[in-house]
Amino acid sequence: MVRTVVAGLDGSAESRAAVEWAAREAQLRDLPLNIVHVWEPVPEPMAQAPLVGAETQQHWTERIPRETAEGVRLRHPGLEVTMEQPSGRPADVLAETARDAELLVLGSRGLSGIGGFLVGSVGLGTIAHAERPVVLVRAGEQAADEHEPDPAGIPSAATAYRPVVLGLDPAAPDESVIEFAFDAAARRSTVLRVLYGWNLPPYYTYGLSADPDYHDEIARQQSAALADAVRPWRRKYPDVEVVEESRAGSAANYLVDVSSGASLVVVGRRVRRNPVGFHIGPITHAVLHHATAPVAVVAHN
Structure with a gap:
């Protein structure tokens, strides 16, 4: 079918x-x-x-x-x-x-x-x-909103697509969400920006550790985890230019911030069989309400 x-x-x-x-x-x-x-x-x-x-x-x-x-x-x-x-x-x-x-x-x-x-x-x-x-x-x-501005600074359907943005947690990557984003970027012949927002440990947040080297080490670890999660998909979609971006802070705010320059924002939603209520997750909920580009919500188990 x-x-x-x-x-x-x-x-x-x-x-x-x-x-x-x-x-x-x-x-x-x-x-x-x-x-x-x-x-x-x-x-x-x-x-x-x-x-x-x-x-x-x-x-x-x-x-x-x-x-x-x-x-x-x-x-x-x-x-x-x-x-x-x-x-x-x-x-x-x-x-x-x-x-x-x-x-x-x-x-x-x-x-x-x-x-x-x-x-x-x-x-x-x-x-x-x-x-x-x-x-x-x-x-x-409109179609022009998904494209980069022309030399006069005006969005035009004749120019290249703006990047596709994927929100990804490397601790729980789901193939269906990642593949949807890579496929969307490939069809648009555009860049895929993979974003990961992560939180510092509570004891660091509350000032119990102010060692900048420790912060940098955590940042390196999180960036490495993101790279590991994306690596197989780089091989599967060799023609897609991928930019990995990892930073401390709210993942929802991160995605919302970059949505103004995106053609599409891709987020995941865990499938819940409970028929009562709207279970879409706090990050997806925030992105849906505040992103300025079209948002794709991909359900996964």
Whole structure:
């Protein structure tokens, strides 16, 4: 079975940006795009109200996804585009739809005046329960935003891609997360920045050891651990330029800081079978809310 790139659509500006990002990604991967518009049934008393009657329901359940698919076909000639309109709770339906997808792409409203995402319950619920990679895209994200500025300092789709950024803990590296990031960098012919933020031992943090040589030794050990974790992947992807960066401090802050210069930020999420709550981890949660580039969350065991 051929996997597809799936984009969730609800008619909002952020979901339209997600569809466009998904279309570009589908072309990079030479895969079909499937646009999914989940129809959540309206309670019967509300359905009888003039503002949400049959004509309005038909508009949302038929016209918007159809017109969106037609627009994508025009802007991306040669891309195979399908659409479907299942009904149910959006988070549940999208997570189930993504089960057989290459990846799922969702939109998120940008925070007004502040870099980052506003991740709603549907987005968090889908990410927490999907077992395939999920990419979150901000409203207003354009193709040029993923590329380096041109000589005039203006981002342009004609220039090289900005780096892909991978957040990695060498103490617990997961192959699926690392491979997703290397593959994304290879498809974009761009640099992969592998970032590792680590914490000093508590006794050093609280001033019980102020030996700078000791700090430097810890830094060397952490850098060596990162290099060891990445080395097999350098051999597997010899054409990908890799930059390893290790520093003391918050891993989440580190990733957020560099996201403004990235085309994509890749983080992991450990799969938890508990159906209650949103279990995505504190680092991933922070990156989702504050990164200024699209964020790929790759589930792993």
